Amino acid sequence: MSNPLAIAAVTATLRNLIAHGVGDLPNQNVTTKPLDKAGTDNNGTDQINLFLYQAVINGAWRNMDMPRHTSPGETGHPPLPLNLYYLLTAYGQGDDETRSHQWLGQAMAALHDHPLLGAQEIKDALQANDLHEQIERIRITPQPLSLDEMSKLWTAFQSQYRISVAYRAEVVLIESTLPARTPLPVLTRGKDDIGVAVQPDLLPPYPTITAVSPDVQPPGSESGVVLGESLIVEGFNLDGTNISIQVVHPRVPVLPGLAPVGTTTSREIKVTIPDQPQTFAAGICTLSVKVTRPDDTFERVSNELPFALVPKILATPPMKAVRNGNQITITLKCSPAVLPDQRVALLVGGDEILADARPGKADSLKFTAKNIPAGKFIPGDYFVRLRVDGVDSLLIDRSVQPPVFKASQKLTIP
Numbered sequence: 001m002s003n004p005l006a007i008a009a010v011t012a013t014l015r016n017l018i019a020h021g022v023g024d025l026p027n028q029n030v031t032t033k034p035l036d037k038a039g040t041d042n043n044g045t046d047q048i049n050l051f052l053y054q055a056v057i058n059g060a061w062r063n064m065d066m067p068r069h070t071s072p073g074e075t076g077h078p079p080l081p082l083n084l085y086y087l088l089t090a091y092g093q094g095d096d097e098t099r100s101h102q103w104l105g106q107a108m109a110a111l112h113d114h115p116l117l118g119a120q121e122i123k124d125a126l127q128a129n130d131l132h133e134q135i136e137r138i139r140i141t142p143q144p145l146s147l148d149e150m151s152k153l154w155t156a157f158q159s160q161y162r163i164s165v166a167y168r169a170e171v172v173l174i175e176s177t178l179p180a181r182t183p184l185p186v187l188t189r190g191k192d193d194i195g196v197a198v199q200p201d202l203l204p205p206y207p208t209i210t211a212v213s214p215d216v217q218p219p220g221s222e223s224g225v226v227l228g229e230s231l232i233v234e235g236f237n238l239d240g241t242n243i244s245i246q247v248v249h250p251r252v253p254v255l256p257g258l259a260p261v262g263t264t265t266s267r268e269i270k271v272t273i274p275d276q277p278q279t280f281a282a283g284i285c286t287l288s289v290k291v292t293r294p295d296d297t298f299e300r301v302s303n304e305l306p307f308a309l310v311p312k313i314l315a316t317p318p319m320k321a322v323r324n325g326n327q328i329t330i331t332l333k334c335s336p337a338v339l340p341d342q343r344v345a346l347l348v349g350g351d352e353i354l355a356d357a358r359p360g361k362a363d364s365l366k367f368t369a370k371n372i373p374a375g376k377f378i379p380g381d382y383f384v385r386l387r388v389d390g391v392d393s394l395l396i397d398r399s400v401q402p403p404v405f406k407a408s409q410k411l412t413i414p
Contacts, residue, residue: 005128005129006134007052009126010172011052013121013126014117015031015050016124017111017114018107021107021109021111022106025046032050035089035159036159048089049088049090050086054085055084057081061173063078079173081171082171083172085167088166088167089163091103097163108165115140116138116139117138138169140168142166142168204236207235207240208235209289209303211234212232212306214231214307215231216399218398218399222394223310223394225307225308226309226311226335227312231270231273231307233268233270233287234268235268238265238268238269239266240291242292243290244289245258245259245269246301247273247286248288249281251389252281255279255280258272259271277337277363281309281339282311282388282389284307286304287307288303310394311334311388311393312335313333313386314334319384319411323413327371330346330367332386333364333365334388344386344388346365346386347385347386347392348382348411349382356368379413379414381411382412382413383411395409
């Protein structure tokens, strides 16, 4: 393990190693300054500078768990693995290159003799760091730089070039602060600890939904269901005890579980969406089945499939349109109530009118069309659809052939 002080701990440890390896040079003359400061702040004395110029993510450790932090079957979070790149530069007194070469040679020899940083050396280098507890040892290796790479590095700091050597320190693992997932151990492998179950067909052995459709005649004649009507849920292995149908709406936190209606088989369940306009919301919902299978002692949950919960324009009070000069206001009541953040529109013929702002959940809606162009919304009868989050109210009656528009969805504009 290691905390965010790990980078500073590596730098401090390398500085101490170099200072100890070149004993004739005072410790304060071994610095860790940027390149543009190191050469100007030495006051003309001998100096060795260690500069961290790059930190790179280590690809090999990027997706590995921290050693000894998780057991088999648990899911941890990878550490932040870093390779640190340093530039070692020597400065001679009075810009004497012979002296700078002497110090550089001694510093390189010190790092050559310490290819691995010791745990005690790291612990003593910086207070409160815990890098010394890291299982993976930190290795120091020379890093060849081409003349072009070296020139670009010195040019970036607008400094005159000095003889330098690059080193790489790897790997520094900074521990993630996110908790690991540690499920309880498995006691048995299936009922009576029989292991993996095998069946002679391709059907899934657990509850699976394959279709959700409104319970209407003829089948498939409606695209969605309104409150108070039923859905047919088809699939496999849906029979058992404690059957509960869970409906989820993206804008409603929790909806109550629903009990099946009538006889339930392994292939089909019928469920009625309660006529509770203040509980449910129109839009695209998802449905899943919770059931305890005959041979199980625990609850299983099926996959989820979507269905459309359709808004309904209520007949009482009737829709009403009022014209005031170049403006038309339409009022109606709907079920279920719409939420304040839902997008609500009224489709009048082939034109869309957005609902006026609502302070909260509401079943009484107002639509205002302003600055109506000439020739639009002339007096007459119009078929309308209420659209909530992209789901339209049911306008077409497909129980007859050919299908017709529902007369109840007609609005008269004066």
